[in-house]
Amino acid sequence: MDRKIPLVGVGVIVIRNGLFLLGLRKGTHGAGTWALPGGHLEYGESVEECARREVREETGLVVRPVARGPYTSDLFAEADKHYVTLFVVAACGSGEPRVLEPDRCEQWRWCRWSDPPRPLFAPLESLLRTGFVPQAPDMG
Template sequence: MEQAVRVGVGVIIMYKDKILLGERIGAHGANTWATPGGHLEYGETIETCAKREVLEETGLNVVTVEKLGFTNDFFAQEQKHYVTLFVKATCDDHHAQVKEPDKCKHWRWFALDALPQPLFLPLTHFLAQHKL
């Protein structure tokens, strides 16, 4: 198996001082809480990826995208290596729906001082390095 570094895009959506997080299902990051996001596709801009992933996962339409920072994440158990590009997005609605029930149990809004545990590794690293 060829080992490669993948690029992910994590989309931070805030509403009334709360962040949107979903509980992940599946082998990669199962049972952790994460922002909407996914793999950057070949030839795709970061902004386009953020809009596509948010719509696919939550049904929300992204209006604005602002680049925030990145993390370098090695998932030892899964033997996966990601660089995750984090962006902050605003949406025209705040009623997230589970559009990919095989990947996410539910979407919830959390205060930054009351985040659920465990968080997805890239989000843990991002929050350790950046203030929202």
């Protein structure tokens, strides 16, 4: 019996000056949609470690601190996948995002939470429907 199991993703809400970071996906499921930086949680890795690693690998930015947020559960029928996405909220003090994975992301853009570009990647769309509004963690 071929038993399918959900995959675990981490979505990072990177906040600076009241704006958050979105990338235009390409070359993977969800191509053509706007998404948060993030990726798969690796074995033995904490959610916070994954968030810092993914943001650094995708954008070159360093985020600290990282605070846990809500989660979503989304089916991607076209890709025959089920993802549980764990969201975290991270502060980013300086630097501009760079496209470091050009096969997966076309561009990065700082956006207002209340007015993101469309269409959105399914987990982010699901998160917005919950009414969640992120607050930047204290840079303390």
